[in-house]
Amino acid sequence: MKVCSLSGPSGTGKSTSALVFAHKIGVEAIIDDGLLIVNGVKVAGISAKFEKNTITAVRRAIFTEETHREEVIKALDSYSVQSILIIGTSDKMTKNIAQRLALGPIETYYYVEDIRSQKEIQKAKFIRQTQGKHVMPIPYRQVEQNFFKRLIQKGKEIFTPKREKIGETTIVRPDFQQEYIEIEKQVYVQLLMYCCNQQDIVQKVEQIQFSLGEQAKATISLQLKMPIDYLLPRRLYQLQEEIQRSFFQHFGYELDVINLYVHAALHKRK
Template sequence: MKVFSLSGPSGTGKSTSALVFAHKIGVEAIIDDGLLIVNGMKVAGVSAKFEKNTITAVRRAIFTEEAHREEVMKALTTNNVQSILLIGTSDKMTKNIAQRLELGPIATFYYVEDIRTQKEIQKARFIRQTQGKHVMPIPYRQVEQNFFKRLVQKGKDIFTPKREKIGETTIVRPDFQQEYIEIEKQVYVQLLSFCCNQQDIVQKVEHIQFTLGEQAKATISLQLKMPIDYVLPRRLHQLQEAVQQSFFQHFGYELDAINLFVHCALPKKK
């Protein structure tokens, strides 16, 4: 069996990118938080994300329970798995998993920085810290029947560049994820409005629409001050940069898009 490792700190988006990355390097199976996933479907195991505390979650993820370990090892044989990607928080953890499941030595070690941009990692950390949400790289229907009392949401369908579906994701909030800071949407809107109003070209901020999901976007409708005796595109670009800098300073990640719409220009208020 060809064994690969993908490691990185918690909350950096390893599970989010796992299906695409496994497909890219030609790997059919994934071990993630105690689950064996083959070709995008859970075939064995119990997820560590549904343990009551972090200690039991870690023990679940590294297969310390004998029955859990034997179930996954049997499924590896039954499904004739020839290549597998082990996901963990460190090389030590993935080596531990490989040893417990008797997979043999790990051929190649990859890290989250190899498969995700710094911008994507920053956003993933922010979502973990402010929403407490975790991603499982398995379909919603394989989760919700047994864990319907917890936050469980459909994630997204995962496709290859050729638009071939290779799997789905599900979003959950584990019981052990007790500490997170929830930020109301209005906080983002107020920050964006304040930042725009600090710019000397802005007469009034008319409307702001903010979305935080797969893409973090701000759409801002403005009134400008007259006279416009400057190069408008340059000043609007500077405004976008100021908004981006302020947003990063306060929340630790960058917006994917800042769309500015100039509704009109009015004389400066006396």
């Protein structure tokens, strides 16, 4: 069997990218958090995300329970799995899993920095820290919904560049993910407002829209002061740069999109 490892710290987006990456390197099966996933579908195992605390979640993820381990080993045989990607937080963890499941030695080691940009990793960490959300690379219908009291929602369908479906993701907030700092949307809007009002060219901020999903996106409508005796594009670029700098300073990640719309230029009313 071809055995590969993908490791990186918790909350960096390994499970989010797992399906696409496995398809890219020609691997049919994934071991992730106690689950065996073959061609995008869960075929055996119990997710560590069903556990009540971090200790039992780790034990589940590394297959310490005999019945759980035997179920996955049997499924590997019955599905004739020839290639597999083991996901973990370290090389030590993935080696441990490979040994417990009798998969043989790991041939290739990959790391989250190999498959995700620093910007994507920063945003994934931020979402984990502020929303407590985890991604499972299996379809929504396959998740035991009664296990989750706080959050379970559909993620997205994953496709190849040729629009062939690889699989789906599901977003959950496990019971053990209790410590996170929730940030109200208004906090982001207030920071955007402050950045704009600090610029001497801005007369008024008309409207701000902010969304944090697949993309972190800000859309701002402005009125500028008269007279405009400067190079307008350059000053707007400077405002975008200041917003980006402030977001990174306060939240530790960068916005994907900053749209500025100038609706008018007005003299200040006396």
